[in-house]
Amino acid sequence: MSNDKPLAETYIVYTTDTTTGETRSLRTDFEFHEGSDYFWREGNGSCDCNRGAWFDGRKRPCGEGRFRVRCIDDAGTVLYEDAEDSA
Numbered sequence: 001m002s003n004d005k006p007l008a009e010t011y012i013v014y015t016t017d018t019t020t021g022e023t024r025s026l027r028t029d030f031e032f033h034e035g036s037d038y039f040w041r042e043g044n045g046s047c048d049c050n051r052g053a054w055f056d057g058r059k060r061p062c063g064e065g066r067f068r069v070r071c072i073d074d075a076g077t078v079l080y081e082d083a084e085d086s087a
């Protein structure tokens, strides 16, 4: 039997556009599980093209650093947060 119980059934992603300072939040319809940290840190969720689409539905060029992400569960626990000086 698999033991990869999700850390959260759903969570809220706070995305900040560093060019405007605007932050938007969106509730996921997917779980935060073991691989989610990698997804946001290194995977598809780390790229500005996907983060921009997540932010307001608009496509952005690929890159890193424009959008910052913070994931929080319903108990207020931070599941993932970009490193302060991630390059």
Ligand SMILES: [Zn+2]
Binding pocket: 047, 048, 049, 050, 061, 062, 063
């Ligand atoms: Zn991309």
